[in-house]
Amino acid sequence: METERETEAREKAPKTWEMLAKLAAAGDAKALEAYVDGIGPSEAFRAILRLDPEEREKVLTTLSPEDAADLIEEIPDEHASDLIERLPAKQAASILSEMDVDDQVDVIGDMHDDDAEAILAEMTPEDAAHIRRLIRYDPEVAGGLMSTDYLAYRESVLVGDVIDDLSKRADEREEPEHDAHVYAVSRSGKLIGVLDLRDLVLARRSTPLAAILKSSLFVRAEAPLDELEAFFDRYDFQAVPVVDERQGLVGVVGRDEVAEAIANRSQEEYAKSKGIIGGDEIRSLPVLTRARRRLSWLSLNIVLNIMAASVIAMYFDTLSAAIALAVFLPIVSDMSGCSGNQAVAVSMRELSLGIVKPYEVLRVWIQEIKVGVLNGITLGILLGVVAWLWKDNYWLGLVVGSALAINTMVAVSLGGTVPLVLKRFGVDPAVASGPILTTVTDMCGFFLVLSLATLVLPQLAGV
Amino acid sequence: METERETEAREKAPKTWEMLAKLAAAGDAKALEAYVDGIGPSEAFRAILRLDPEEREKVLTTLSPEDAADLIEEIPDEHASDLIERLPAKQAASILSEMDVDDQVDVIGDMHDDDAEAILAEMTPEDAAHIRRLIRYDPEVAGGLMSTDYLAYRESVLVGDVIDDLSKRADEREEPEHDAHVYAVSRSGKLIGVLDLRDLVLARRSTPLAAILKSSLFVRAEAPLDELEAFFDRYDFQAVPVVDERQGLVGVVGRDEVAEAIANRSQEEYAKSKGIIGGDEIRSLPVLTRARRRLSWLSLNIVLNIMAASVIAMYFDTLSAAIALAVFLPIVSDMSGCSGNQAVAVSMRELSLGIVKPYEVLRVWIQEIKVGVLNGITLGILLGVVAWLWKDNYWLGLVVGSALAINTMVAVSLGGTVPLVLKRFGVDPAVASGPILTTVTDMCGFFLVLSLATLVLPQLAGV
8 A cells, every 4th residue: 555645746746648648749759768768668558558549659650660669569469459550551560570570470460350461561571471471370379379589500500600600699689589499400490409508518619519419399380278388387498399290490489478378368267257258358448349348248148137037027926925035036046156156266277277177077066066065055054044033934944045055056066067068068168157157046046946935835925 | 079989988098096096005116106207297186186185195105205296396386285284294304305495385385384393393404494494485475486496606706617517517417497597696695697608608718707797687585476577577587586685695586487476366366256265276175175165255245145135125015016126136236247247357457467556446437437338228228128028118117227227337337446446455356356346236236126116116016
């Protein structure tokens, strides 16, 4: 928490985004660049998202392409694409040309096809061809995560020549992203082996690489994120070379890129499970876009909700005769939803840790039903006693208590197994588990309360 | 999805955990070790969690301490602690002694104090003292994430001596975890500067380190995860040295350790938001433990649910006169909960990206209410039309439609701002946002439907 004095200081200081807009409007490229450097990339990112679209364009076009590229590289890809798409293609291309090729690919890959084509047309034919080659990989496979900025030499090259080349690169400050290993390739580009810098330090300058090479593990360009995660779990390497179907070296993917992709995926899962489809809303997007995206999820849910609640309409006679039941309908359905969601969370965690496989539905069900019986009975007794004491009618307590107990068992059974089944059929469990679970437990909860009440209606009359 | 043939093959093969138990029961250390090596660490992890506690103990004590340590290093810390705690202290200590010191600290840090003390008493006094020094750091600050396995030399040492030492370490396979940089320290252990391996390759052997050192950035041992994340965002380094209050070098924290800690945090947030407090349940924990932990969250929720639903009890007259309202009570409260949760997810995302600061409540509210008005009116019209057509009573449509529209605006306002307010007051928004939001939107939804209905009750009679 901040002190009052800090709050006051913060409120009086000019906002970073106001400063950005002011400097851009004045057209002072130098001052703008110095200011962006001074506030650091995360504050610059925060500030640029606060500007309206015209101000943003003005900032990006006032900065030199190099500085604009530095700024954009700090922004999550999907938002960076939005920013660049809005610029004239020529300016977009000149900014992109200053970025690393893997960032170019990420940003262009997230654009609409026609915007991407317009920008590629402004780049040099070689750059555009290189990007087109890389862009075909899914962003969550090795080919999409890899960097093409690494050290590779033909196996016949001498250690001394490699050291001289490294020395020249260091002088020219052209150090590649992956510089801890040197990869050796054949004449046709096939991966032959690997060396680390230590091997070079310890070898004689006149030795050819081929003489001291170690054989190298590798991953295929199509290897999905889970496979990469398992690879880095198993082997204590910082990076692994990526090869195409002809065993040709096409890139290097690092442990940290994989860890970052996994972190993004779990953040997205969190957002998706709460109804932010795609997982990437931030509030600087236009209001209509945000409202429309959220509505796509809500309108599915309202249909499911109406379906579930229509169960209540079948029992108007029971409900009229024992109106107190109306208080317990939402309690039973909400509480079962809570229990079921706990089971969903544990299944998602076990799936992501690899402890459970999508086919182990029976095992998960057995483990969930044990917890469901214990917690269902506990919660059922709790709610039953409340209902009994409130209306001094133990039949009411028995009806709502049993309904909650049974529905809790239904909910944990579904919550535990639905993510496995969805995953097995290739549906994203983070998105779909919640609505399925809620609809069924609501429906089942209403049915249990009202049908049990109907059975003992004479005992409930007038509560 | 797997084919039928694959399913069949899988079902016939002996399970990995059955094999583990069998080999351990036979006491065949060699065969057990070979089997664990063969299935790889993630399957070994999966298998060991399937065993019951006695079988597990048998497996860990049959393996040599080195192999048991290798196995345990693959398991998430909190579960590794559970495994080791159950072993006799002597055996636990001999397994731990084979682990890296930072893994030792993580595992012992998660144990109960008396188990930890018993194990420390079995270790050498130096090892125990080292662990006690490191264990005081919170696991989510630089001191808790750092490794103490890095290369440091006094600044007066010659390049040639460093290269000879590296060469000796390589021969003895004692390469440190962080080997991309060499840190130079003063006589008293203060961090003076840094070199990368390239600098060593390119320097003359007779040069002292002091002559070619570069100044080094560093982080304090108390730096929290957010600060480390910002550091690695800002600087393109793979690792950063960690210093204590006297500027003494105490460890090195890598980009990948920070990325992994962030990934763990977002997985925990997901689990917490669904009511798995602590975030670390897996189904191999004892049923009673799992049930009790889940109940702690559920019993709070049932109290909140009863509070919210008690609003309904105040309007029994209205409800009896227009029983159709009972169908719309759960729809209005559930749908508002969905809208509010979307706003929670966006706030959590913006907080974690650093785009929004906890004090910017007003700005977030303005951006949420715009979406809330659009979606509230859309959903209100949708539900209103359904209600009107169903009972051919447009007053019913007006009541439930307006209630949903207004409650959606309330829900997004709360959902957007509550995480910021909780964060500002030091409460974990992943845990607390959901229950607060649901309780208020339920209460408010019931109140809106029933109080609006009471206003126009003559027009609703008999629906």
